[in-house]
Amino acid sequence: MITKPELLAPAGNLEKLKMALIYGADAVYMGGKSFGLRAFGDNFDDTELEQGIDFAHSLGKKAYITINIFPHNNDLLGLPEYIKRLATIGADAILVSDLGVFRIARQVAPTLPIHISTQANSTNWSTAQFWKELGATRVVLARELSLTDIKLIRQKVNIELEAFVHGAMCMSYSGRCLISNYLTGRDANRGECAQPCRWKYHLMEESRPGVYLPVVEDERGTYIFNSKDLCLISHIPELMDSGLHSFKIEGRMKSVHYVATVIKVYREAIDSYASSSAPFIVKQEWLDELQKVSHREYTTGFYFNKPTQQDQIYTSSSYIQTHNFIGLVKEYNPSTGMAVVEQRNNMKVGEKIEIMQPGMSNFVQTISQMFDSEGNSISVAPHPQQIVTLPMSQPVVPYAMLRRPQGGSDEHDNDNR
CATH class of the missing domain: 2.40.30.10 (Translation factors)
Incomplete structure (x- = not known):
C-alpha cells in the first residue's frame, strides 16, 4: 500500500481556502494580516482565520498559518499574543523562518507545531536535524534541492519534509531577494515584494544618460531574471518515492480558478498512482488542465538538474492561459x-x-x-x-x-x- 503525501494548497482568502479543500487539498496554508510574506494578498483577519480553520477541520483537513517574515524589532510587537490566539483557535501548525519568532512561539504556545518555512533555506540534512532538535515538526525544503538531495535528507533525519511541486519560481535563493527593497523600498523578506525579477531591463552607460542598451542584443530580449514556473505533474512517482510528506502548491495570490484547477489535477494524479500497480501514465487531460490556468512556461526546476538558460523566459513577462x-x-x-x-x-x-x-x-x-x-x-x-x-x-x-x-x-x- 502506497502512503499518499499530503497535498497542500495556498489559500489567499476564505473563498480560495474553501475551494482548495473542496477540490481535493488535504491541508491549506494561509496568512493573517501581519507577520506573513504576502503583504498584498487578501489574507485573513482574526475572524476569518478562525472560520478557515473551522472549515478545514469540519472536512477532517488541516490549516497552517504563515508567520514567516524576517522581523525587525518593531515587527515583534503583538506577536506573542497573535501566536497564542492561533493556538487557541486550533491552528494545526505555524510556518516560521526566523529563530526569534521560533523562540517566542516555543515560549507562548509550547504545544503548537512549528513548520520551518522555505525562507529559512534548508538545503542539507544537518540543518533539518538542527530544526528537529529545536522542536520543529516539519521542514519546508529550499527550492534549490534535487531529488537526490531530498532523498539523502529523508534517510538521515526523521522529520516531516515538505517541498514545492508546482507554481512560480523565484530568481533568488528560495526567495531571499533584495532587488525589490533596493529598487522600490518594498521589502520582499517582510511580505512586500514588487516582483522586479519580472521587469524588462536594459543597460545605461553613465556618460550617456537616456541611451538604453539591451542586455542581450537579439530577439530573446532582456528579461534576464524571469524564471519559468515549476510543474512536476509528470513526476509523481519520483516525488512519492523521495520520502516527501507534503507536496506544496505555490500561489496564495493566484485566483480561485487557479487554485481549484491545479489542486484537482494533482489530487487525481496522486490518487491514480497510489491506487494502481500499473505503470504511471500522465494523462493528457491533466496537462491540458494546467494550460487553462494563468502560468508561465513550465520547468522542473532543480529536481533533476541545475537550471540552465532554458529555464528562463527572455521574451516576455506575461502569463499564458487558454x-x-x-x-x-x-x-x-x-x-x-x-x-x-x-x-x-x-x-x-x-x-x-x-x-x-x-x-x-x-x-x-x-x-x-x-x-x-x-x-x-x-x-x-x-x-x-x-x-x-x-x-x-x-x-x-x-x-x-x-x-x-x-x-x-x-x-x-x-x-x-
Missing part, C-alpha cells in the same frame, strides 16, 4: 436541471462553456438560456457577481466552476490576483 473563469455554481435543482450561478466574467447565451467540478469529469455545453434573479430572461450577464440561473446538461454540485476558451466576450484575466 481559458477564463466565468461563473461559480451556488445551487443546483436536480428536478429542473437549473443551476444558480454567481457571475465572475461577462457571459452570454449561445456561448460554449466548460464545467469543472470537484471529483468529477469536466463536460462542455452551450448556454441555451439565462435568467436574472427576478426570473427575467436575459441574453447577457455583464455585472460582476451577478446572480443568474441557467440550465445544465448534466448534474452539477455547489462550487462547480464555469469557464470558456479565451476569445469570448469582454474577458478580464483574474488568474493573477
Whole structure:
C-alpha cells in the first residue's frame, strides 16, 4: 500500500481556502494580516482565520498559518499574543523562518507545531536535524534541492519534509531577494515584494544618460531574471518515492480558478498512482488542465538538474492561459436541471462553456438560456457577481466552476490576483 503525501494548497482568502479543500487539498496554508510574506494578498483577519480553520477541520483537513517574515524589532510587537490566539483557535501548525519568532512561539504556545518555512533555506540534512532538535515538526525544503538531495535528507533525519511541486519560481535563493527593497523600498523578506525579477531591463552607460542598451542584443530580449514556473505533474512517482510528506502548491495570490484547477489535477494524479500497480501514465487531460490556468512556461526546476538558460523566459513577462473563469455554481435543482450561478466574467447565451467540478469529469455545453434573479430572461450577464440561473446538461454540485476558451466576450484575466 502506497502512503499518499499530503497535498497542500495556498489559500489567499476564505473563498480560495474553501475551494482548495473542496477540490481535493488535504491541508491549506494561509496568512493573517501581519507577520506573513504576502503583504498584498487578501489574507485573513482574526475572524476569518478562525472560520478557515473551522472549515478545514469540519472536512477532517488541516490549516497552517504563515508567520514567516524576517522581523525587525518593531515587527515583534503583538506577536506573542497573535501566536497564542492561533493556538487557541486550533491552528494545526505555524510556518516560521526566523529563530526569534521560533523562540517566542516555543515560549507562548509550547504545544503548537512549528513548520520551518522555505525562507529559512534548508538545503542539507544537518540543518533539518538542527530544526528537529529545536522542536520543529516539519521542514519546508529550499527550492534549490534535487531529488537526490531530498532523498539523502529523508534517510538521515526523521522529520516531516515538505517541498514545492508546482507554481512560480523565484530568481533568488528560495526567495531571499533584495532587488525589490533596493529598487522600490518594498521589502520582499517582510511580505512586500514588487516582483522586479519580472521587469524588462536594459543597460545605461553613465556618460550617456537616456541611451538604453539591451542586455542581450537579439530577439530573446532582456528579461534576464524571469524564471519559468515549476510543474512536476509528470513526476509523481519520483516525488512519492523521495520520502516527501507534503507536496506544496505555490500561489496564495493566484485566483480561485487557479487554485481549484491545479489542486484537482494533482489530487487525481496522486490518487491514480497510489491506487494502481500499473505503470504511471500522465494523462493528457491533466496537462491540458494546467494550460487553462494563468502560468508561465513550465520547468522542473532543480529536481533533476541545475537550471540552465532554458529555464528562463527572455521574451516576455506575461502569463499564458487558454481559458477564463466565468461563473461559480451556488445551487443546483436536480428536478429542473437549473443551476444558480454567481457571475465572475461577462457571459452570454449561445456561448460554449466548460464545467469543472470537484471529483468529477469536466463536460462542455452551450448556454441555451439565462435568467436574472427576478426570473427575467436575459441574453447577457455583464455585472460582476451577478446572480443568474441557467440550465445544465448534466448534474452539477455547489462550487462547480464555469469557464470558456479565451476569445469570448469582454474577458478580464483574474488568474493573477
